[in-house]
Amino acid sequence: MKKLIAKIGLFILLSLIISTVVQAATINELSPGYNIRPENEPFALKDSAFSENNGAGGAIIVLQILAGGLLYFAAPLAIIFVTMAGIQMTIGGAESEKLEQAKKHLTWSIIGLLLIIFSYSAVRALLKFVFTAGTPAS
CATH class of the missing domain: 1.10.287 (Helix Hairpins)
Structure with a gap:
């Protein structure tokens, strides 16, 4: 049970990190004048x-x-x-x-x-x- 809780916690942590990176990559203020994927x-x-x-x-x-x-x-x-x-x-x-x-x-x-x-x-x-x-x- 402890392993399952640890795996779920790790999954949630990685999901938050990945979603933050994806969100930061789509913000155009990070690279002014250049659209990342027009x-x-x-x-x-x-x-x-x-x-x-x-x-x-x-x-x-x-x-x-x-x-x-x-x-x-x-x-x-x-x-x-x-x-x-x-x-x-x-x-x-x-x-x-x-x-x-x-x-x-x-x-x-x-x-x-x-x-x-x-x-x-x-x-x-x-x-x-x-x-x-x-x-x-x-």
């Missing part, structure tokens, strides 16, 4: 999507909103599921049935997280291709 901001809509008169502008906006929503909602949810599966593995380590169920949860949670990351990357690559398709190479 192109990869999930909800950053390109101005050229609004100026186009063809039907692609609305589809691009919808894709960007869906990709951003997927990243901001589903990725933390998948990480929570990975954490819960790890806790299940720790608690039910002696019982083989609970351990197998926790392994299945962990496997599918990681597959879901990888799918979320891949789909966001694919949408970003598609949008970059669409925006650079008509521009001449320099």
Whole structure:
């Protein structure tokens, strides 16, 4: 029981440290005049999507909103599921049935997280291709 409490305390401490680092990395005052990730901001809509008169502008906006929503909602949810599966593995380590169920949860949670990351990357690559398709190479 003491080991479990120590592991939970360590997990909470590491979570606070990591969240502080991530929050500090996204604050623009740390690097004045330079945006850390201007192109990869999930909800950053390109101005050229609004100026186009063809039907692609609305589809691009919808894709960007869906990709951003997927990243901001589903990725933390998948990480929570990975954490819960790890806790299940720790608690039910002696019982083989609970351990197998926790392994299945962990496997599918990681597959879901990888799918979320891949789909966001694919949408970003598609949008970059669409925006650079008509521009001449320099």
